Amino acid sequence: xxxxxxxxxxxxxxxxxxxxxxxxxVKQANFEVRKGAVNVLVGENGAGKSTLMKIIxxxxxxxxxRILLDGNEVSFSxxxxxxxxxxxxxxxxxxLFGNMTVAENIFATREITNRxxxxxxxxxxxxxxxxxxxxxxxxxxxxxxEDLRIGQQQLVEIAxxxxxxxxxxxxxxxxxALSASEVEILFKVIADLKARGVAIVYISHRLEELxxxxxxxxxxxxxRITGQEEMRHVDTQWIVRxxxxxxxxxxxxxxxxxPGEEIFRAEDICLPRATGGLAVDHVSLSLRAGEILGIxxxxxxxxxxxxxxxxxxxxxxSGKIFIDGKHIRERDTTRRIxxxxxLIPEDRQREGLVSILSxxxxxxxxxxxxFVRLFHIRGGDERQAVTEMVRELSIKVADPAQEVxxxxxxxxxxxVIGKALLTGPKVLLMDEPSRGIDVGAKADVFRTMxxxxxxxxxxxxxxxxxxxxMALSDRIAVMSNxxxxxxxxxxxxxxxxxxxxxxxxHGPALARLAPEHGEQR
Amino acid sequence: MTDxxxxxxxxxxxxxxxxxxxxxxxxxxxxxxxxxxxxxxxPNFLSAANLILMAxxxxxxxxxxxxxxxxxxxxxxxxxxxxxxxxxGMVAGYLVLNGIDLQIGYTIYFNVVEIxxxxxxxxxxxGAVNGLLITRLxxxxxxxxxxxxxxxxxxxLLSSDGRTFPNLVGKPELGTTxxxxxxxxxxxxxxVSIWILIVVALGAAYLARYTPLGRHIxxxxxxxxxxxxxxxRVNMVKMxxxxxxxxxAAIVGLIISSELMASHPATGESFELxxxxxxxxxxxxxxxxxxxxxGTIVGxxxxxxxxxxxxxxxxxxxxxxxxxxxxxxVAVVVDQAQRRxxxxxxxxxxxxxx
Numbered sequence: 039x040x041x042x043x044x045x046x047x048x049x050x051x052x053x054x055x056x057x058x059x060x061x062x063x064v065k066q067a068n069f070e071v072r073k074g075a076v077n078v079l080v081g082e083n084g085a086g087k088s089t090l091m092k093i094i095x096x097x098x099x100x101x102x103x104r105i106l107l108d109g110n111e112v113s114f115s116x117x118x119x120x121x122x123x124x125x126x127x128x129x130x131x132x133x134l135f136g137n138m139t140v141a142e143n144i145f146a147t148r149e150i151t152n153r154x155x156x157x158x159x160x161x162x163x164x165x166x167x168x169x170x171x172x173x174x175x176x177x178x179x180x181x182x183x184e185d186l187r188i189g190q191q192q193l194v195e196i197a198x199x200x201x202x203x204x205x206x207x208x209x210x211x212x213x214x215a216l217s218a219s220e221v222e223i224l225f226k227v228i229a230d231l232k233a234r235g236v237a238i239v240y241i242s243h244r245l246e247e248l249x250x251x252x253x254x255x256x257x258x259x260x261x262r263i264t265g266q267e268e269m270r271h272v273d274t275q276w277i278v279r280x281x282x283x284x285x286x287x288x289x290x291x292x293x294x295x296x297p298g299e300e301i302f303r304a305e306d307i308c309l310p311r312a313t314g315g316l317a318v319d320h321v322s323l324s325l326r327a328g329e330i331l332g333i334x335x336x337x338x339x340x341x342x343x344x345x346x347x348x349x350x351x352x353x354x355x356s357g358k359i360f361i362d363g364k365h366i367r368e369r370d371t372t373r374r375i376x377x378x379x380x381l382i383p384e385d386r387q388r389e390g391l392v393s394i395l396s397x398x399x400x401x402x403x404x405x406x407x408x409f410v411r412l413f414h415i416r417g418g419d420e421r422q423a424v425t426e427m428v429r430e431l432s433i434k435v436a437d438p439a440q441e442v443x444x445x446x447x448x449x450x451x452x453x454v455i456g457k458a459l460l461t462g463p464k465v466l467l468m469d470e471p472s473r474g475i476d477v478g479a480k481a482d483v484f485r486t487m488x489x490x491x492x493x494x495x496x497x498x499x500x501x502x503x504x505x506x507x508m509a510l511s512d513r514i515a516v517m518s519n520x521x522x523x524x525x526x527x528x529x530x531x532x533x534x535x536x537x538x539x540x541x542x543x544h545g546p547a548l549a550r551l552a553p554e555h556g557e558q559r
Numbered sequence: 560m561t562d563x564x565x566x567x568x569x570x571x572x573x574x575x576x577x578x579x580x581x582x583x584x585x586x587x588x589x590x591x592x593x594x595x596x597x598x599x600x601x602p603n604f605l606s607a608a609n610l611i612l613m614a615x616x617x618x619x620x621x622x623x624x625x626x627x628x629x630x631x632x633x634x635x636x637x638x639x640x641x642x643x644x645x646x647x648g649m650v651a652g653y654l655v656l657n658g659i660d661l662q663i664g665y666t667i668y669f670n671v672v673e674i675x676x677x678x679x680x681x682x683x684x685x686g687a688v689n690g691l692l693i694t695r696l697x698x699x700x701x702x703x704x705x706x707x708x709x710x711x712x713x714x715x716l717l718s719s720d721g722r723t724f725p726n727l728v729g730k731p732e733l734g735t736t737x738x739x740x741x742x743x744x745x746x747x748x749x750x751v752s753i754w755i756l757i758v759v760a761l762g763a764a765y766l767a768r769y770t771p772l773g774r775h776i777x778x779x780x781x782x783x784x785x786x787x788x789x790x791x792r793v794n795m796v797k798m799x800x801x802x803x804x805x806x807x808a809a810i811v812g813l814i815i816s817s818e819l820m821a822s823h824p825a826t827g828e829s830f831e832l833x834x835x836x837x838x839x840x841x842x843x844x845x846x847x848x849x850x851x852x853x854g855t856i857v858g859x860x861x862x863x864x865x866x867x868x869x870x871x872x873x874x875x876x877x878x879x880x881x882x883x884x885x886x887x888x889v890a891v892v893v894d895q896a897q898r899r900x901x902x903x904x905x906x907x908x909x910x911x912x913x
Contacts, residue, residue, distance in 0.1 A: 399778075
């Protein structure tokens with residue numbers, strides 16, 4: 039592959055696999071981390087990057103395979119284990135205590151105490167201050183973390199990891215909330231750490247960052263490592279190719295039905311962010327009956343927020359929506375569902391299901407009024423509808439009275455879809471409908487989407503999976519930083535153009551890269 | 560080698576589900592246990608007169624516990640019910656004795672039915688205040704109902720300057736007689752209050768099982784966000800449960816005043832704790848989403864029979880408190896054990912199913 043001296047390798051994963059909740063998150067990964075270098079890891083959402091890093095950091099244990107540290111096999115039973123061996127991690131979802139000060143967070147579990155076991159607050163704050171100064175964080179060590187901007191919180195998280203004096207430092211999307219100047223400072227710190235021989239594992243979606251600071255690059259797709267190279271030998275094209283791959287998944291075939299009249303239109307949807315700025319930035323789009331419109335975007339692009347606005351989950355959102363040309367004035371979810379909108383949320387556990395209720399109760403939760411005479415739920419009608427939906431979506435469940443939490447992820451997702459369909463929607467919003475479910479269930483979900491579009495439903499679905507958006511959509515909308523940055527017909531869409539549009543507004547470097555991308559394709 | 564653990568797992572799965580059934584029936588088993596124990600240990604325990612007397616005691620707590628059950632299923636708590644009992648008793652007593660002085664030389668007197676309806680309305684209104692505080696002003700249920708607990712109790716005391724409204728017989732010429740019927744009357748051999756309990760309990764159980772509102776109460780407690788996205792009007796559901804709890808408390812206020820033919824402003828102090836205890840004993844989960852009206856009623860009977868039986872045996876009231884506390888703690892510990900066992904059995908069944 040390449041000619042790197044093997045003594046540079048400080049950590050090595052051999053054939054590591056991880057199975058969780060019935061799905062294989064990482065398949066036989068071989069991954070090497072070199073010291074004094076930035077080891078970059080890329081892949082689409084759900085490719086298994088974070089899982090792989092959690093294995094290295096001891097947060098999760100591999101199902102199979104070996105971890106070699108300095109050539110010796112090790113196993114970490116907890117993150118404390120890994121920390122003791124010199125492995126630190128900056129988590130993507132911030133692991134901070136909002137109710138404690140910056141210094142207390144940095145030294146959590148490693149409190150500096152005096153002889154009597156009393157915490158030496160002054161000393162902690164002094165040392166925390168040093169780390170913060172190196173990162174030019176602009177925060178005082180005695181400030182409460184919850185009072186900080188999200189970018190500053192991220193810097194605290196980084197300072198915490200740096201303070202560990204780790205030999206291996208994993209950074210999972212460390213720049214997702216940082217401003218351009220903060221990113222520059224972080225890169226200086228990384229260069230400094232590199233010079234001191236620290237091995238850095240760097241995960242990011244932002245290709246221009248990776249190319250700038252990476253020394254080695256590893257690409258993950260569907261839990262497998264698809265490419266490993268020295269950074270100076272690769273370009274964006276190579277990375278995108280490795281990320282996307284060419285092996286086809288089982289997408290149901292498109293039929294040639296022609297979409298009908300416009301069934302749904304959103305005009306000028308805006309949603310202010312709590313921290314300032316707009317999470318959804320003047321988005322307008324229209325959808326025809328029987329059409330599948332895919333919305334592609336990276337994490338934080340504003341896709342889920344757009345769906346939330348359409349469903350009326352944010353009172354302070356502005357903009358208009360129309361169904362069948364009629365302006366929908368109702369602002370609450372209940373009445374919007376009645377007008378023919380239905381959402382399949384991204385986070386099944388938190389927003390999709392009431393996990394302690396039965397499969398049947400979950401299925402009919404949104405459509406109970408269909409089965410009611412006066413105020414009585416007609417059990418027979420309800421059971422019949424449940425049975426039909428279980429059959430139609432091929433939900434594998436022995437008895438619909440079973441608790442929904444006993445089903446596999448794929449079947450749970452089908453229950454969420456069934457719940458939405460029972461409301462008799464005209465427009466279906468699906469947020470990452472295939473996330474976290476196995477291949478067979480994915481194929482079922484895609485087939486269902488095709489069938490529904492044939493039946494004349496308008497489907498808006500958000501995804502960060504390029505294959506999916508390319509294969510399923512009649513048209514593709516791309517969002518980035520809350521804005522609609524591209525709208526392609528299936529015929530004219532190319533992966534490169536979509537990736538380029540999804541990176542617009544992510545800092546100047548990539549914006550310059552973008553057009554060049556499109557041409558090369 | 561692989562065969563043995565598999566068979567062992569199978570055996571423990573079936574013994575696990577047998578144990579699980581036992582645990583699910585624990586409140587019922589406890590009820591039978593206390594009945595058997597006291598019928599042996601306390602003379603006259605099983606006499607019809609004593610059973611009816613106990614049922615009347617239990618009924619008071621059972622009303623409150625039913626309201627509390629719905630509130631707890633939605634993930635909330637209602638600490639104000641005891642005070643609502645006191646205030647509603649005072650409202651009823653005041654209306655029987657004084658009517659409403661219109662300040663223009665006339666005083667309106669209501670008949671007993673009207674008084675009962677007004678009192679119930681007051682209870683529902685206070686429940687609505689709880690609900691509004693919780694849904695509109697985002698006050699945590701514990702704090703909101705704690706505040707209302709003090710306000711309602713204070714109002715009850717203010718209404719009579721802390722005195723009792725005695726002798727609520729009413730005057731025939733004003734049409735205010737007959738207030739004692741609720742507490743002392745009988746229909747077909749059973750006290751009126753028991754009949755009311757049966758009606759309200761059947762209604763509540765029906766509501767929980769067969770109406771959209773009931774389904775929504777469980778959905779809100781199980782996962783409020785998911786319920787909201789499914790179009791459940793979460794705020795309306797919460798308003799309802801607190802208003803229903805207030806309604807139940809008002810019934811209790813009426814019954815107690817009627818039984819004593821007097822209204823005392825301190826009536827109902829610490830009743831909320833007994834109601835919570837009955838609900839929890841009956842299998843209602845404090846984290847929301849789980850609970851049944853039937854379980855709560857059985858729970859109320861266990862607690863009620865336990866305390867009445869201990870009184871009959873002459874056990875000191877101090878010991879009674881200790882025993883009651885232990886029973887509640889054991890109930891919750893068993894509940895947790897049942898959850899864990901349930902999960903293990905489900906996992907095993909899933910594993911067996913492949």
